[in-house]
Amino acid sequence: MTSKTTKIAVIGAGSWGTALASTFSGNGNQVMLWGHNANDVDEINRSHHNSRYLKDALLDDKLQASTDLAAALNGAEIVLFVVPTVAIREVAREVGKLLSLTAPDAFFGHAIKGIEVDSNKRISQMICEEMPLLNESDLFFISGPSHAESVIRHAITLVAVASANKGNAQKVQQALSNSFFRVYTNSDLPGSEYAAALKNVLAIAGGILQGLGMADNTQAALITRGLAEMRRLGIALGGQPATFDGLAGLGDLIVTATSANSRNFRAGVALAGNKNIEQVQKEMGMVIEGVRTAKAVDQLSKNNKISMPISQSVYKILYENAKIEDVVADLMNRPLISEE
Structure with a gap:
């Protein structure tokens, strides 16, 4: 659907960065994927694979790395x-140093799903702090x-690109959309x-519920009440209610909370199998964003x-060594309240 070739830099050669870069490239854009691991980069350029992640x-x-x-x-x-949350400040700082010489007219965005611990900053806020010339309204x-x-296997997929800058959002929408990857826009970045x-x-x-062998009823309850939690906090922090009912909210929650393709889901399954989070992270060998989040x-x-x-129960399991069965019992024994 892209009408012209756009030069795009994707910063981060993990699974999601690679999949997005390949999609951009397949649409006829000129794409350069940056990664810090020389073996991964060499494999991408030589054989068009990134076997460590995909x-x-x-x-x-046509994708270059x-x-x-x-x-x-x-x-x-x-x-x-598209780097892990813990790396975004360092990487953005390095990009900022090069900006005036390499891409002075570029506009910026991210596809990182995390919040910084202690500062509680969103990714866009962190990028703008490290690159002061940028305005969050343009990200x-x-x-x-x-x-x-x-x-990466061209499954039909729908996503949203959020930005207060409608023109920037539409440019990304055009560059990324094709017959299997459909991009919508919205204005609610936070x-x-x-x-x-x-x-x-x-x-x-x-993942914990899956690991415990819980029924579909329980999984549906988790998604429904979990969405209520997301909405409460997100709206209190400035998000728009409709966002949480759309692709960025409910859509992403459903696929992430039910699929073994999700690292966070797989981590939950492993926790239910009596592994601690340190074991899980070591065995998975990739960043599990939900742990720090x-x-x-x-x-x-x-x-x-x-x-x-629910979210606080996950925190107790991860950081306070709470037993899963005790946490589940506590959730079910909470005072009865209205659904509202």
Whole structure:
């Protein structure tokens, strides 16, 4: 659907960054994917695979990758960050140093689903702090029900790109949309970022229920009441109610809290099998965003006096060594209240 070739730099060669870069490239855009691991970059350029993150999936053959950040940014019109939350400040700072020489006219966005612990900042806020020349109102954020493992195999997928800058959002929409990947726009950047981060915590809960062998009734209850928690906190922090009912909210929650393609879900399954989170993280070998986000959400909910019993239960399991069976019993024995 893209009408012209756009030069795009994707910063981060993990599973999601690679899948997005390959999709952009398959649409006829000129894409450079930056990664810090030379072996991954070499494999992408040589055989069009990124087997460490996406197994045997074939990438678009025109996609190029580099470990040279300046080369990746050179002449870019769109720059998309897709690195772990814990790395975004350092990477954004390095990009900022190169900006005037490499991509002075680019606009920026990200596809990172996390919140910083202690500061409780959203990703866009962190990027703007490290790159002061940027305005948050111009940034965009890509989110929605979209596992990289499915996108790279061209499964029909719908996502949303959120930005207060309608023109920037539409440019990303045009560059990324095709016959299997449909992009909508919305104007609620903060709400979309909160929804994307909060659902990762609930996805860990979904995995725990799966690991315990709970019924579909229980999974549906988790998604419904978990969405209520997401809405309460997200709206209190400035998000728009409709965002939480859309692709960035409910859509992403459903796919993440029910699918083994979700790292957060798989972590929950492992926790239900009596592994501790340190074991789980070591065995998975990839960032599980919901683990750190659970701590940030616990801080935010307490600071804002927002009731989030499911999310706080996940925090207790991860950080207070609470027994899963005790947490489930506590949730079921809470005082009876109205659904509202």
